[in-house]
Amino acid sequence: MSVLLDVKNLRTHFHTHRGLVKAVDGVSFHINEKEIVGLVGESGCGKSVSMLSVMQLIAIPPGKIVSGSAMFDGHDLLKYKPKGDEMRAIRGAKIAMIFQEPMTSLNPVLTIARQVTETLELHLKMDTQTARKRAVELLKLVGIPEAESRLDNYPHQFSGGMRQRVMIAIALSCNPKILIADEPTTAVDVTTQAQLLELMQEMVNRFNTSLVIVTHNLGVVARYADRIYVMYAGRIVESGLSEDIFLRPLHPYTIGLLKSVPQLGQTKSDRELVPISGLPPNLIDMPQNCAFLPRCSYHKERCRLEPWPELHAVGAQHYVSCYVDTRETS
Amino acid sequence: MTAYIIRRLLLGVIILLLVTLLVFLAMRLLPGDPLMIFVSQFQTESFTPEQIEELRREFGLDRSLPMQYINWLGDILRGDMGKSIIMGQDVGYLISTRLPVTVYFGVMSFVVSAFLGVIFGVICALRRGKWLDSVVTVLANIGITVPAFWIGILLMYLFSLTLHWLPTSGYVAPTENLAQSLRAAIMPVICLSLFSVAALTRQTRSAMLEVVSQDYIRTAWAKGLRERVIVLRHTIKNAMIPVITILGLQVGLIFGGSVLIETVFNIPGMGRLLANSLFSHDYQIVQAGTLVIAVVVVLSNLIVDISYGWFDPRIRYG
Ligand SMILES: Nc1ncnc2c1ncn2[C@@H]1O[C@H](COP(=O)(O)OP(=O)(O)OP(=O)(O)O)[C@@H](O)[C@H]1O
Ligand SMILES: [Mg+2]
Numbered sequence: 052m053s054v055l056l057d058v059k060n061l062r063t064h065f066h067t068h069r070g071l072v073k074a075v076d077g078v079s080f081h082i083n084e085k086e087i088v089g090l091v092g093e094s095g096c097g098k099s100v101s102m103l104s105v106m107q108l109i110a111i112p113p114g115k116i117v118s119g120s121a122m123f124d125g126h127d128l129l130k131y132k133p134k135g136d137e138m139r140a141i142r143g144a145k146i147a148m149i150f151q152e153p154m155t156s157l158n159p160v161l162t163i164a165r166q167v168t169e170t171l172e173l174h175l176k177m178d179t180q181t182a183r184k185r186a187v188e189l190l191k192l193v194g195i196p197e198a199e200s201r202l203d204n205y206p207h208q209f210s211g212g213m214r215q216r217v218m219i220a221i222a223l224s225c226n227p228k229i230l231i232a233d234e235p236t237t238a239v240d241v242t243t244q245a246q247l248l249e250l251m252q253e254m255v256n257r258f259n260t261s262l263v264i265v266t267h268n269l270g271v272v273a274r275y276a277d278r279i280y281v282m283y284a285g286r287i288v289e290s291g292l293s294e295d296i297f298l299r300p301l302h303p304y305t306i307g308l309l310k311s312v313p314q315l316g317q318t319k320s321d322r323e324l325v326p327i328s329g330l331p332p333n334l335i336d337m338p339q340n341c342a343f344l345p346r347c348s349y350h351k352e353r354c355r356l357e358p359w360p361e362l363h364a365v366g367a368q369h370y371v372s373c374y375v376d377t378r379e380t381s
Numbered sequence: 382m383t384a385y386i387i388r389r390l391l392l393g394v395i396i397l398l399l400v401t402l403l404v405f406l407a408m409r410l411l412p413g414d415p416l417m418i419f420v421s422q423f424q425t426e427s428f429t430p431e432q433i434e435e436l437r438r439e440f441g442l443d444r445s446l447p448m449q450y451i452n453w454l455g456d457i458l459r460g461d462m463g464k465s466i467i468m469g470q471d472v473g474y475l476i477s478t479r480l481p482v483t484v485y486f487g488v489m490s491f492v493v494s495a496f497l498g499v500i501f502g503v504i505c506a507l508r509r510g511k512w513l514d515s516v517v518t519v520l521a522n523i524g525i526t527v528p529a530f531w532i533g534i535l536l537m538y539l540f541s542l543t544l545h546w547l548p549t550s551g552y553v554a555p556t557e558n559l560a561q562s563l564r565a566a567i568m569p570v571i572c573l574s575l576f577s578v579a580a581l582t583r584q585t586r587s588a589m590l591e592v593v594s595q596d597y598i599r600t601a602w603a604k605g606l607r608e609r610v611i612v613l614r615h616t617i618k619n620a621m622i623p624v625i626t627i628l629g630l631q632v633g634l635i636f637g638g639s640v641l642i643e644t645v646f647n648i649p650g651m652g653r654l655l656a657n658s659l660f661s662h663d664y665q666i667v668q669a670g671t672l673v674i675a676v677v678v679v680l681s682n683l684i685v686d687i688s689y690g691w692f693d694p695r696i697r698y699g
Contacts, residue, residue, distance in 0.1 A: 142602070150596060150599065150600060150603075160692065160694060161614070173604070173606060
């Protein structure tokens with residue numbers, strides 16, 4: 052299995068009037084060929100910013116990618132100019148993105164046809180007629196009924212779920228190597244959510260694309276992801292294969308997350324759901340030591356005194372950043 | 382759509398009736414008697430009270446106010462705008478010679494405003510926070526606050542009296558000599574469009590900045606599109622939606638401005654005709670003139686409202 056995208060030590064900070072927000076602070080992750088990777092964490096922990104940084108889609112200012120590298124196809128994406136030709140040749144063609152708001156992610160004044168064909172014309176150099184034909188095929192593929200007649204509709208004539216299907220069609224139009232889906236199903240109902248995820252899984256299999264699912268829904272990740280990164284306050288605190296994370300979680304935050312959602316095959320009476328106490332930290336003026344410390348029930352003296360621990364290997368592909376061996380404590 | 386237009390036209394008729402009624406009443410409430418002004422023009426002849434009463438009857442001013450209004454309205458509906466009390470000429474004829482002049486300047490000013498306002502606004506938004514943006518924004522704020530006639534006098538002093546580049550005033554018909562006509566139009570058009578350019582620049586700038594932060598623009602960037610395509614295809618059309626509203630208001634403002642500017646630049650248009658007639662209490666001209674302007678404003682607003690649909694497919698006329 053070869054590595055497609057290798058991100059190392061990514062730091063993205065925002066200069067706000069309230070202070071410096073270290074939204075992403077030393078994140079490393081990689082995406083292998085044809086795998087589905089989950090990135091989980093509470094709202095505001097820096098999941099979107101991590102992904103947007105790789106694509107250089109962060110607004111500068113207030114944002115700034117302070118350090119890091121993102122190796123893709125032998126090149127560091129972060130060395131490219133954000134608006135330059137090299138970066139644009141990656142976006143939408145090699146790495147595509149789907150965003151969390153289907154209602155607002157499509158341009159309200161342009162037809163669906165225009166929005167699907169523009170990537171085809173740009174990256175695959177198709178002429179208008181070929182691009183239109185291909186657009187119809189793509190829309191059929193993602194399950195839009197009567198695709199031909201709906202091609203010249205506007206986004207407001209589509210439901211939220213349908214718009215997200217259009218977004219998926221656009222994202223897959225140029226056969227990208229990686230598809231990043233940033234909470235693709237947060238804004239739709241549960242049934243639509245399941246349909247969209249099934250569709251994405253089917254599509255990435257068909258197109259041999261790797262998929263990154265960014266979400267705070269552990270259930271979604273459990274069902275689809277091969278590998279998982281758990282993020283907290285701008286850092287990865289644990290990563291591993293799905294079974295590592297779900298069966299042998301080690302970081303207190305991961306353990307807390309798992310306790311706060313129902314597990315597969317569990318009924319409510321089996322076990323009480325416990326939300327993690329406390330709130331995620333303010334990313335301005337973060338302390339040197341572990342950011343999860345104030346909410347952690349496992350913490351030891353060492354956690355208070357020493358800086359936030361680095362990730363260390365605890366299994367073949369299992370990494371955790373914690374001083375405490377939570378297996379002993381429980 | 383057709384139903385919508387018909388409904389809007391009916392509404393327009395009601396607005397026009399209200400405008401004429403208001404103007405009619407306002408004219409009668411102004412202190413001063415048009416006949417006295419008329420009579421005072423003639424130093425040599427003196428009029429006997431009987432002759433004045435005779436004139437009053439001739440212009441129908443001896444009747445009650447409601448009767449006067451109804452008679453006037455009836456005449457208008459029959460296409461008769463009456464006779465000027467002071468000038469003695471047919472009002473319809475007077476307006477037909479003056480209106481084209483005002484429309485000539487008005488259309489030029491409107492086009493210049495729309496064009497420059499949108500372009501300046503887009504450039505400011507794209508160069509947000511840079512020196513160009515700051516300079517244009519300051520100028521736009523000045524343009525909104527400074528009185529146009531004052532700018533007119535300044536320009537006249539600078540370009541005509543001092544530098545002798547442009548004629549101080551006057552009007553040359555474009556059919557007569559196009560180059561001369563445009564040269565004479567430069568300063569009046571600057572004055573007429575100053576406020577509109579400023580207002581449209583500010584509105585376009587803020588609308589562009591609003592659109593630029595929308596999710597669908599982030600989607601456009603994520604597709605790898607060129608910045609030029611993102612601005613021209615994805616941003617401007619969305620940003621135009623709020624700008625159209627402001628654009629619609631400019632028609633009325635430019636017509637209103639022509640009253641002052643035509644006086645300053647001595648242009649024989651509707652604006653100056655109205656201003657003079659207002660001073661001499663020439664009821665017929667003021668009433669018919671404001672009606673004509675109101676018709677133009679109502680119709681142009683309707684056109685603006687219909688053009689929304691072209692920019693925003695979500696709009697349903699119903
Ligand atoms: N443009 C910005 N200006 C200032 N701060 C920002 C900006 N964008 C993101 N941030 C900050 O960066 C942090 C991480 O944001 P991010 O959107 O990555 O969170 P997230 O994990 O994706 O959360 P969610 O699950 O809600 O999408 C947040 O604390 C946010 O306040
Ligand atoms: Mg997010």
